[in-house]
Amino acid sequence: MNKKLLLLVPVIGIIGFSYYGEETQLTKYHADEIDGLDIANYSANPPTQKTGAPGENNCTQCHAGSTQPAAGTVTYTFSGANNEYAPGQSYTIDLSAGGVKNGFQMTILDASDNAAGTFTAGTNTATANAGGREYIHHTASSGVTDFSFTWNAPATDMGDLTVYYAYNRSNNNGASSSDVIYLGQETISISSSASITKHEQLDQAFKVIPDMTSQQINVTYQTLEHASIELFVSDITGKLLMKQSVGNQNPGIYNETIELDRIPNSGIYLVSIFINNQVLTRKIMI
Numbered sequence: 001m002n003k004k005l006l007l008l009v010p011v012i013g014i015i016g017f018s019y020y021g022e023e024t025q026l027t028k029y030h031a032d033e034i035d036g037l038d039i040a041n042y043s044a045n046p047p048t049q050k051t052g053a054p055g056e057n058n059c060t061q062c063h064a065g066s067t068q069p070a071a072g073t074v075t076y077t078f079s080g081a082n083n084e085y086a087p088g089q090s091y092t093i094d095l096s097a098g099g100v101k102n103g104f105q106m107t108i109l110d111a112s113d114n115a116a117g118t119f120t121a122g123t124n125t126a127t128a129n130a131g132g133r134e135y136i137h138h139t140a141s142s143g144v145t146d147f148s149f150t151w152n153a154p155a156t157d158m159g160d161l162t163v164y165y166a167y168n169r170s171n172n173n174g175a176s177s178s179d180v181i182y183l184g185q186e187t188i189s190i191s192s193s194a195s196i197t198k199h200e201q202l203d204q205a206f207k208v209i210p211d212m213t214s215q216q217i218n219v220t221y222q223t224l225e226h227a228s229i230e231l232f233v234s235d236i237t238g239k240l241l242m243k244q245s246v247g248n249q250n251p252g253i254y255n256e257t258i259e260l261d262r263i264p265n266s267g268i269y270l271v272s273i274f275i276n277n278q279v280l281t282r283k284i285m286i
Contacts, residue, residue: 076093076184102141121149269283
């Protein structure tokens, strides 16, 4: 009786160790803290920087599976015509693939690997930021085969952009093993019809509006880089009546005022702005 009991002890130990090993693997995979990341469940909140973009890892850092090209398995669609974007416009991106449990992460970068545009989450998705980049990822995985969300193009022309994404079509075995991670890259080009020169961008933003109630001229302008700003008011013959130095401005949209008491008489006047060496002029009547 004692000999049989002694023989059973190592068998029980092996079974227990095997169960412990599997349990430990699952616990590590869904732990509250993995490699310093406070993540309760990667199925709803995966870590950032796993898209396969330059300088990043992909999902195989946690999933003990293989990587394959996304083309032919994951369907990527972009709502912009000809895969082109116009600055300041919003577009729908859709990722889909079969499988009982799926997840993804995406970021969009310019040619210098800087973040381009922003995401607006849709159903079963959320956004996150890390390392100066924005990401969008899944928030649900079981039974979800399609992820749809909005990408908001940058306000200015950033050239052709690259979409980087990793898509996990899980085998749903309750562990991180043998999953296939599909890596994809897509190009979003600047629309040829939307591309405008720097001078045209500055000219579109330059507005001069007289306000007789407050006895001021309101001037709105934009800088695309660090620039020296000067304002001028001339009469219709070109005679300079006023010069106002604003100083240096960082990129942005600004407002300045010119007091009407600096202009002697009613009539037609020219208001000009120097943005570094770019000159813009508006004709106003007071």
